[in-house]
Amino acid sequence: MSIGFCVRLAASAMACVLSTAPLAAQDAVEQFYKGKQISVIVGSSSGGGYDTYARLLARHFGSAMPGNPTMVVQNMSGAGSNRAAGYIYSVAPKDGTAAAAIFPGAVLQPLLSDAPVSHDPNKLIYLGSANSDVYVCYVRSDAPVKTFKDVLTKELIIGASNPGATTYDLPLLLNSVLGTKFRIVTGYAGSREMTLALERGEVQGACGIGWTGIETMHPDWFAKDTIRVLVQLSTKGHDDLNKRGVPRAEELAPSEDDKKVIRLVFSQGIFGRPFVLPPGVPAERVAALRKAFVAAFNDKTLRAEADKMQLDVDPMSGDELQKLVADLYDTPPRLVERARQALTVKAQR
Numbered sequence: 001m002s003i004g005f006c007v008r009l010a011a012s013a014m015a016c017v018l019s020t021a022p023l024a025a026q027d028a029v030e031q032f033y034k035g036k037q038i039s040v041i042v043g044s045s046s047g048g049g050y051d052t053y054a055r056l057l058a059r060h061f062g063s064a065m066p067g068n069p070t071m072v073v074q075n076m077s078g079a080g081s082n083r084a085a086g087y088i089y090s091v092a093p094k095d096g097t098a099a100a101a102i103f104p105g106a107v108l109q110p111l112l113s114d115a116p117v118s119h120d121p122n123k124l125i126y127l128g129s130a131n132s133d134v135y136v137c138y139v140r141s142d143a144p145v146k147t148f149k150d151v152l153t154k155e156l157i158i159g160a161s162n163p164g165a166t167t168y169d170l171p172l173l174l175n176s177v178l179g180t181k182f183r184i185v186t187g188y189a190g191s192r193e194m195t196l197a198l199e200r201g202e203v204q205g206a207c208g209i210g211w212t213g214i215e216t217m218h219p220d221w222f223a224k225d226t227i228r229v230l231v232q233l234s235t236k237g238h239d240d241l242n243k244r245g246v247p248r249a250e251e252l253a254p255s256e257d258d259k260k261v262i263r264l265v266f267s268q269g270i271f272g273r274p275f276v277l278p279p280g281v282p283a284e285r286v287a288a289l290r291k292a293f294v295a296a297f298n299d300k301t302l303r304a305e306a307d308k309m310q311l312d313v314d315p316m317s318g319d320e321l322q323k324l325v326a327d328l329y330d331t332p333p334r335l336v337e338r339a340r341q342a343l344t345v346k347a348q349r
Contacts (some may be wrong), residue, residue, distance in 0.1 A: 035066025041100040044190035045083025049213030065292035077189040080164030086118035096285035104268030109164040125277040126321040133272025135233035139205035148231040159194040159203040168207030176342040212312040292317035
C-alpha cells in the first residue's frame with residue numbers, strides 16, 4: 001500500500017468524522033429534548049406584555065426545536081425581574097430545560113447601580129430578544145400634565161415596579177438629567193397592576209412601558225382618548241409616534257454628555273424582551289435553542305397569531321444580543337459613572 005494512498009485514506013476518514021460530528025450533536029440534542037419540558041420563568045405577573053410574548057413563544061417553540069419539547073410558562077415577579085434573573089442564574093437547572101424572560105433593566109442594573117443583585121448579566125447566556133421596543137411615558141387625559149414640558153414644572157404621580165425595572169429607572173433618569181417632577185410610586189408587580197392603579201386613580205400615569213405592549217393590551221385607550229403619550233424614551237422613536245409628533249426625551253437634554261447618558265440607559269430598548277439561559281448550558285443545546293428561538297418567532301403561524309394580537313415581533317439572535325451586552329459593559333467608565341449618578345441622586349433626596 002503506497003504512502004499516498006494511506007494519506008488519502010486518512011484524509012477521507014477525517015472528513016467523514018468531521019461531516020458526521022454536527023449530525024451526531026444534533027441527534028444528541030434531539031434525544032435529550034424528546035419528551036422533555038422547558039420552563040420559562042417570566043419576571044413579571046401574568047397578563048402583562050412580557051407574559052404575553054412568553055406564552056406566544058411557548059405555543060410555537062416546540063415545533064422549531066429538535067425533540068419537540070413542550071414549553072411551560074411560569075411567573076416569578078419581584079425586584080424588577082431581578083428575582084427571576086437570580087433564580088435562572090443560580091437555582092434553575094443548567095441543562096437547557098430552563099430559561100427566563102426578564103426586563104432589560106435586569107441586564108443593565110448591575111452596570112448602572114450599586115444595588116446588590118444575585119446574577120451577573122455578563123455570565124448569563126442570551127437566547128435572544130423577541131423585539132425591540134420604544135418605551136413611553138403616558139398619562140390619563142384628565143391629569144394636570146398635558147405635555148412633556150409640563151412635567152418640568154408640575155408634579156406627576158406615576159406607578160412603577162422597583163429599582164431595575166424600566167418603569168422605575170427611566171423616570172428616575174429623567175428627573176435627574178432633565179429635571180422632570182415625576183413622583184414615583186413603587187411596588188406594582190407588572191404593567192397589569194399599574195393599569196388597574198391608573199384606572200382606579202391611584203396614579204396619574206406610567207413611564208418606561210413598551211409602546212407595543214400598550215397598543216396590544218389597551219387599544220381602546222387611544223380610540224377613546226383615555227390616555228395621552230407624553231414622550232418617547234428611545235434614541236430613534238417609533239414611526240407611528242414620530243408621525244404623531246410625540247417628542248423624544250433626548251431632544252431636551254441640555255448637553256452632549258447628558259445625551260450620551262440618556263442613550264446608554266435607553267439602549268435597553270434595543271433588546272426590549274430578552275430571554276436568557278443560566279450559565280453552564282452545554283454549547284450544542286445553546287446553539288439549538290438559539291436557532292429554534294429565531295425560527296419560532298419567524299414562523300408564519302406565530303406571525304399570523306402575533307398580527308391578530310397586535311404584537312410587534314422582530315427577533316434578535318442570541319449571538320447578537322450576547323455581543324451587545326458585552327459591548328455595553330465595555331462602556332467608558334466616565335459615562336457609566338455619570339449614568340449611575342443620574343439613577344441614584346434623586347433617590348437620596
